[in-house]
Amino acid sequence: MNKIRKINALSVGMALLVGVALPAYAAPDKLTVVVTDEPKSLDxxxxxxxxxxxxxxxxxxxxxxxxxxxxxxxxxxxxxxxxxxxxxxxxxxxxxxxxxxxxxxxxxxxxxxxxxxxxxxxxxxxxxxxxxxxxxxxxxxxxxxxxxxxxxxxxxxxxxxxxxxxxxxxxxxxxxxxxxxxGTGPYKLAAWTPGQSVTLTAYDGYWGDKPAIKNATIIWRAESAVRAAMVDTGEAQIAYEIAPQDGTTGQDHAFPNAETSLLRIDAQVPPLNDKRVREALNLAIDRDGLVGTVFHKDAQKAMQVVPPSVFGFNPDIPVWTYDPKKAKALLAAAKADGVPVDKEIVIYGRIGIYPNSSESLEAIQAMLADAGFNARLEMLETSPWLKRLLKPWEKERKPSILQTQIDNTEGDAVFTLPNRFTSDGNQSTIADAKLDKLIADASKSTGDERKKMFQEAFRYIAVDAVNIAPLFHMVTIARVAKNVNYAVDVQAGNEIKLRTVSYR
CATH class of the missing domain: 3.40.190.10 (Periplasmic binding protein-like II)
Known part of the structure; x- marks a missing residue:
């Protein structure tokens, strides 16, 4: 698709960055894991x-x-x-x-x-x-x-x-x-060096099975190619969130990670407070063109913010089609009614939230421009991005959409909906009494009644509220060194199971 920038192979500059070191094995009592960014809290x-x-x-x-x-x-x-x-x-x-x-x-x-x-x-x-x-x-x-x-x-x-x-x-x-x-876990904190690393060491008094590797260091690098190369050179043994164009070796393991990527629409600020504008935004995105290019080829188009494995998932909500002609017509109708559709909308992205996060928004920005939106992209580090994600927000803020992901490894919709879609939710950009009641009633119900009400809540968000642009149920890649035993699973995005890692 001509709107999507081709992603180049690892450049000469990257080769210089990682050097020409031959692969090296870590000491048997040490392990290094490289992730995308630094934790914001260890409380x-x-x-x-x-x-x-x-x-x-x-x-x-x-x-x-x-x-x-x-x-x-x-x-x-x-x-x-x-x-x-x-x-x-x-x-x-x-x-x-x-x-x-x-x-x-x-x-x-x-x-x-x-x-x-x-x-x-x-x-x-x-x-x-x-x-x-x-x-x-x-x-x-x-x-x-x-x-x-x-x-x-x-x-x-x-x-x-x-x-x-x-x-x-x-x-x-x-x-x-x-x-x-x-804590009571198998590792205790040895050091947190801000901007550099978190170092853990095995806790001798742990009640369960002792970890095979005594010392673990977690570091962070923003670039997928750098993370992947660090495993090749022996600087790290496990690397998370490898981009599709980098994850092409036998050491790269792709797996569904329970995350759903989306754009959260600030439905309280004009022109995004008009439903026609929010619908146009969804129709302007060519999701088919993004799969296999910017996103992993196995990513599944999403219409709601939980994958099918979650209790309450609604299988009857159709995904958005790509229809820029209809998007333009909706914007024109809104403009005729006095909606300020020409006003600049800021797309807030987070650097490294997932592989090709910047490239995905560059492509989407171009799609929105083709449909008639005035959209500007602003990529943020995690701390300023969190200020956009979490309340309280500035009252006189700009109209915006926010790149984010929602994960649900707990298996029930209650772990996703209240905080993000109720009027007092800490991440919610919508205030809708009907939706509040649906979510509250579902949360205290059981069995088929609970499932039915959660499904109705997801339908309401997708069809009536339209305060998100859902993208994909995600697939991610981890690179694991050849001499390391480590089985990634659906929880890997939220939990590095260090106790399960060993050397061959």
């Missing part, structure tokens, strides 16, 4: 953001339960069993003999403290703003190994939600975020 209550989670979750900190990557079922971690006592009460039996990295004992009181901290509005914890949003949880330590959690509304999948609450030491400060987390 246990901030693992709802994937950039933080991949370093923290099940490496430094752990939750009461985990979710199986195979089917999303709830499996034991720091809790060994759980049961529903009544409609508003759940009881968890906790693992004995577990200690935090600072020597303090893991017990029910530690979970009480972590849950209270995670919901503290003054801390603005990501788990409180996302997974635990809209529900008040009160925990009680019945005894050191028995925990009861009461909810203010019916919460039929509370155990699933507990997979997002990483438990930090009771010594974690309550008056601010920590940069020195102490």
């Amino acid at each position: 246990p209550c901030d693992t709802d953001l994937s950039g933080n989670s991949r370093v923290m979750h099940n490496n430094i900190t752990e939750a009461l339960v985990n979710l199986s990557p195979k089917d999303g079922s709830v499996v034991p971690s720091l809790a060994t069993s759980w049961r529903q006592v009544d409609s508003l009460t759940w009881e968890f039996k906790l693992r004995e003999g577990v200690t935090f990295h600072d020597g303090k004992a893991f017990d029910a009181q530690a979970v009480v403290a972590a849950l209270k901290r995670g919901q503290d509005p003054s801390l603005a914890c990501e788990v409180g703003l996302a997974t635990l949003k809209g529900i008040k949880l009160t925990a009680e330590a019945v005894n050191p190994t028995t925990l009861r959690i009461k909810t203010d509304v019916v919460e039929p999948i509370l155990p699933n939600k507990m997979s997002a609450l990483d438990i930090g030491s009771p010594a974690t400060p309550n008056d601010g975020k920590t940069r020195s987390p102490a």
Whole structure:
């Protein structure tokens, strides 16, 4: 397609950057993993953001339960069993003999403290703003190994939600975020050198199977070609988010990563507050032309922000067609009614959010221009991008669309919808009472009723609200050194399972 810039092979300059070093093997007790960007927080209550989670979750900190990557079922971690006592009460039996990295004992009181901290509005914890949003949880330590959690509304999948609450030491400060987390995981934090690396070392007192590799370093590089080359030269053993044009060797493993890429439309600012303009924006994007060029050839066109594996996915919503003629007609009709369709719209992108993230927006910007939009592209580093993603925003802000991804490895729509599509959601650009009620009612329902209402919510977002331009259910690539045993799975975007890595 002539709108999409060809992506060049690795340049001479890149060859000079990585040098001509021959492949080298790391020391048997050391591992280096290279990711796209630096975590923004290493506080246990901030693992709802994937950039933080991949370093923290099940490496430094752990939750009461985990979710199986195979089917999303709830499996034991720091809790060994759980049961529903009544409609508003759940009881968890906790693992004995577990200690935090600072020597303090893991017990029910530690979970009480972590849950209270995670919901503290003054801390603005990501788990409180996302997974635990809209529900008040009160925990009680019945005894050191028995925990009861009461909810203010019916919460039929509370155990699933507990997979997002990483438990930090009771010594974690309550008056601010920590940069020195102490968890119960197989690794403890050795150092966080801002702008350079996070270094972990195996925790000798870990309750479970000990990791095969004692020392792990996580570093970040923005360019896919650089990350891939680092594995070839032995500077790293695992590299994530390799671009399709770079992932062409036998060491590159492609897998669905539970992420859905999209453009979030700020539907509260003219001209994007007019539904015709938002529909035109979707019709102007040639998704077929993007697959196999900028995006992986196996990426699936999306109409909603969860993949088909998620409970509540609606299979009856058709994907947007590419129809620039209709897009122009909608803009013309809106302009005739006084909508300022010529006003500049800023496309905010995030550098390295996924491979070819800049190239994808350059192509989309050209498509929007062809349809009659006045769009300007602005690529941001992660910190300024997060300020565009999360509330509070400036009241007098420019009309904009934001490049983002939404992942759902938990298997239920409740982990996606409330924070992003309700009026008080921390990432929501829409205020719609009907949608709020749909999501709230679905969240407290069970079985077929829950599924039906979530499906209706997704249909409403796609057909009535149109406050997103969904792109693709994503496929990503990881490059793994030849002498390393590491099996990537659907959770790899949120969790680097360091304990499972070994050398051959």
